[in-house]
Amino acid sequence: MTPQFASTQEGPSAAPDGAAPERLAQVTGLAFDLDGTVYLGAQLLPGARDLLDALASAGLPFLFATNNSSKSAEEYLVRLHALGLPADRERLLTSNDVAIERLRQAGLRRPYLVATPTVVREYRSQGIDPAEDDADTPDCVLLTFDTTLTYAKLRRASDLVRAGLPYLATHPDTVCPTPEGPIPDCGAFIALLAETTGARPEVLGKPQPPMATAIEARLDLPAHRIAFVGDRLYTDVRMAVEHGFVAVLTLTGEAQRTDLPASPHQPDVVVESLTALHTLLRRQGTLP
Ligand SMILES: [Mg+2]
Structure with missing residues (x-):
């Protein structure tokens, strides 16, 4: 049409x-x-x-x-209010909200969470307890738009996905628009892990x-x-x-x-x- x-x-x-x-x-x-x-x-x-x-x-x-799962809901609300917009928690839905709900439904409580520190805190405040270090045993891997991504995180995520853990991602966008042009987003991380593991995640966002x-x-x-x-x-x-x-x-x-x-x-x-x-x-x- x-x-x-x-x-x-x-x-x-x-x-x-x-x-x-x-x-x-x-x-x-x-x-x-x-x-x-x-x-x-x-x-x-x-x-x-x-x-x-x-x-x-x-x-x-x-x-x-x-x-965009790089920020917590709290950070979004600060930004929306600074722009003078009528926002509140009920009027905000992020792909992190959707992911948290999905983890709950699936009974997954201990993700290896590839995320920014504020987003990790948000999951914790919602009763999800991300694996902390290499000694921790996660029950799944969850990729978000981690703007603090490091090689160590990529490697750990790749190892865990190869080992067959349930694998999820907040959204498929390969780039995020900025005034300076598009920057690598969660979908680009998914593509990288597809290269190293052959696996693709369950995607939750739009x-x-x-x-x-x-x-x-x-x-x-x-x-x-x-x-x-x-x-x-x-x-x-x-x-x-x-x-x-x-x-x-x-x-x-x-x-x-x-x-x-x-x-x-x-x-x-x-x-x-x-x-x-x-x-x-x-x-x-x-x-x-
Ligand atoms: Mg857009």
């Missing part, structure tokens, strides 16, 4: 009569990717604060859902179902009532389409309009920025 180009001013092919796309009219809750959608680096993207404030004022449920299910549970709405707003076709849009969310692609991050024709994952709505999405939601009466 061809996506409706619903950008309000900038796009060459706005919807007829400026009408909001049909699927968007059913939306009563929204979930937002962060990097490239709400902000890029330290900079808030156009329209983000106005839209989120309007959702909060209107009492519409919304959620920030990020794959576009995989565990993240989608967690979003639905958190917003407490059926999938077709939820718009997922993101900047990546192969994670955000793919998850939205496969899970039955309304897929909104914002062109403020990775995906460009020219990427659309070749993408197997087509969004329901394409907007130039969250300003355009805000206009659409007002036009259709979802927001005052």
